[in-house]
Amino acid sequence: MTPVARLGELLAPAEAGAIAAALRQQRLPHLAAQRAFAANRAEVKTLLSQLVATIGDADLAAAVLDGIAAVPRAFGPEPVWTAPNVPGLGGRTTLAVADLINQATGTVYAATYSAGAGSDYVQALAHAIDRGVEVTVILDKGMQAKTGGLIPKALAGARVWAYAPEPVGEYVPLQHAKFVIVDRTAALVTSANFSNAAARHNLECGLLSHDATVAGELVRQLETLYEHGALVDY
DSSP states (O other): OOHHHHHHHHOOHHHHHHHHHHHHHHOOHHHHGGGSOGGGHHHHHHHHHHHHHHHOOHHHHHHHHHHHHHSOOOOOOEEEEEOOOOTTOOSEETTHHHHHHHTOSSEEEEEOSSOOTTSHHHHHHHHHHHTTOEEEEEEOHHHHHHHTSHHHHHTTTSEEEEEOOOOBTTBOOOOOOOEEEETTTEEEEESOOSSHHHHHTSOEEEEEEOOHHHHHHHHHHHHHHHHTTSEEEO
């Protein structure tokens, strides 16, 4: 398979466009490859180097990447795993959620049951807030009571919502959803709690969708839950 064909398989349109822009500006494949998702970055670096060496010009290579970015594609859900590194296992790793958040320019909706305050996920959300992105975080009130509200403290400036259902007998329902929705265009739904253990050690599985209809419907449902008092300000 040629470098162009493999890059076409690996890169989402936004990734290809960002790498093309970096290649024009910096003219160095290893630096431009930093704009790729972390899970594929090493391979993209090698492929970019091969592409530039074959074409002989960084601007022409960037034009090829522009072409990859412009190809209309219908993306199905993509597997996202935390699992041992074994032959044949496909998909991005859970660490890719931080890269997804880092690409946000407008909004992020994120839900977790027990995220770690120092995890890559929470740090990415904090950086998004610093960039002016509107971040909404949905948490479990009981878990935050146990941890002293670590996540709201780590994400000052975010809208923080909690699940507030009526108890069922002695049982208090949990906010147990785990997802990230970025700019109403991409959504990751996963078993991972976005702790460092979930990103690196546990067995976790999720699906990443670049379908704006799916992402937008998830946001609509969250806003509807908040409007009707099922989700409340923390």
